[in-house]
Amino acid sequence: MPRTEPKKPTRQRDADRTRTAILDAARTLFSTRGFTNTGVREVAELAGVNSALVGRYFGSKEGLYRATLERIIDISPMLHGDRRRFGVDMVAIFCDTQDASGPLAMMILSAADPAAHAASIEFLQTKVMVPLAAWLGPPNAEERAARLNILWTGFLTSWKLLPLEPLSDARIASTRRWLEAATQAIVDEGTG
Structure with missing residues (x-):
């Protein structure tokens, strides 16, 4: 029976895509509404992900803001x-x-x-x-x-x-x- 490899690369690509989608959404909202008027739920909704993932990847809204600045x-x-x-x-x-x-x-x-x-x-x-x-x-x-x-x-x-x-x-x-x-x-x- 052939040995099957774990699906980690796909999972990693999905994580990278999710992280990128969140950062793209954050950039859009932070650059049109600012930090105060942008909510984590709005970022997640625009990114098409669950809002819990924002916390998982970035820790907080401030962490997301900093990661967005780091990227751009x-x-x-x-x-x-x-x-x-x-x-x-x-x-x-x-x-x-x-x-x-x-x-x-x-x-x-x-x-x-x-x-x-x-x-x-x-x-x-x-x-x-x-x-x-x-x-x-x-x-x-x-x-x-x-x-x-x-x-x-x-x-x-x-x-x-x-x-x-x-x-x-x-x-x-x-x-x-x-x-x-x-x-x-x-x-x-x-x-x-």
């Missing part, structure tokens, strides 16, 4: 491209990605909750500011990283979250070129 905030992949094209490449992510403002919206809408606010600042610092400053290098790496963050969050807020008419999709081309140049100028401060 990471500038490191952008730091491996051509430094001379950083402005163009970074702005392409903002302008050409369907949900570029999602992480920012999630953090802004969740700022009223102290735990979510602290998690947002922690992940922004560790997953964006520190690696970006290390990549930028001297002079004034931390200050330049902060200026880039101000530039990008200001743009995304004015374009997507609190839309200004001059930044409508049909009129974004010249602002996009400006943002590419402004981003690149801050990056190039360290090379001149």
Whole structure:
């Protein structure tokens, strides 16, 4: 009689799919409603799973929020491209990605909750500011990283979250070129 292998790989794939579905649902709800106005049951319903699984995989709503931030905030992949094209490449992510403002919206809408606010600042610092400053290098790496963050969050807020008419999709081309140049100028401060 042939020996049958246990079904662990299928179970693991199911667990991975369930975890991914929960994180996708959490991202959608946290970035449209914020932390306070998002319930675990709503996340589970959107993910198509039992709400007990949210607790099983993430421990709590705060744990789910932190796991969602961990998944969506990471500038490191952008730091491996051509430094001379950083402005163009970074702005392409903002302008050409369907949900570029999602992480920012999630953090802004969740700022009223102290735990979510602290998690947002922690992940922004560790997953964006520190690696970006290390990549930028001297002079004034931390200050330049902060200026880039101000530039990008200001743009995304004015374009997507609190839309200004001059930044409508049909009129974004010249602002996009400006943002590419402004981003690149801050990056190039360290090379001149």
